[in-house]
Amino acid sequence: MIAQIPFWQRKRLSEMTPQEWESLCDGCGKCCLNKLEDEDTGEVYHTDLVCRYMDDDTCRCTVYPDRLSKVPGCTVLTPDTVTDYYWLPSTCAYRTLAEGRPLADWHPLRSGCPDSVHEAGVSIRHKVIHEDRVAEEDWEEHIIHWVL
Numbered sequence: 027m028i029a030q031i032p033f034w035q036r037k038r039l040s041e042m043t044p045q046e047w048e049s050l051c052d053g054c055g056k057c058c059l060n061k062l063e064d065e066d067t068g069e070v071y072h073t074d075l076v077c078r079y080m081d082d083d084t085c086r087c088t089v090y091p092d093r094l095s096k097v098p099g100c101t102v103l104t105p106d107t108v109t110d111y112y113w114l115p116s117t118c119a120y121r122t123l124a125e126g127r128p129l130a131d132w133h134p135l136r137s138g139c140p141d142s143v144h145e146a147g148v149s150i151r152h153k154v155i156h157e158d159r160v161a162e163e164d165w166e167e168h169i170i171h172w173v174l
Contacts, residue, residue: 034135039105039123050119052133052143055085055150056173057101057114060157062165070113073168075157085149115173117148
């Protein structure tokens with residue numbers, strides 16, 4: 027019997043069901059890092075600051091179904107917009123698949139373990155500060171370079 031080819035290898039992003047799409051998220055939390063954009067160059071800098079709704083242990087949003095009403099400007103990835111978010115880390119499964127690359131071995135869909143992203147050191151687990159604990163004028167002091 028021929029082994030079943032995983033959905034992420036046989037389907038384009040636009041062909042995935044909502045459940046399949048959501049399962050691509052590896053739970054790294056990097057897309058939820060606050061970003062600063064240089065107005066002159068357009069360059070985007072990641073900070074170690076996250077929304078108050080980010081659970082630092084699970085690296086998941088605690089209000090995910092309602093995030094758009096609670097957090098204006100929250101990132102919404104869709105098959106049509108994923109390539110617009112050029113600042114997504116190269117490890118992001120959505121970006122990886124959009125660019126035609128395979129999922130990493132540590133991705134939970136490949137490993138079968140939801141903690142493999144944390145065990146591989148790819149997530150933001152215990153590396154971030156909630157944004158409401160830092161004055162906005164001090165955010166530049168929180169620029170990081172370990173994301174990409």
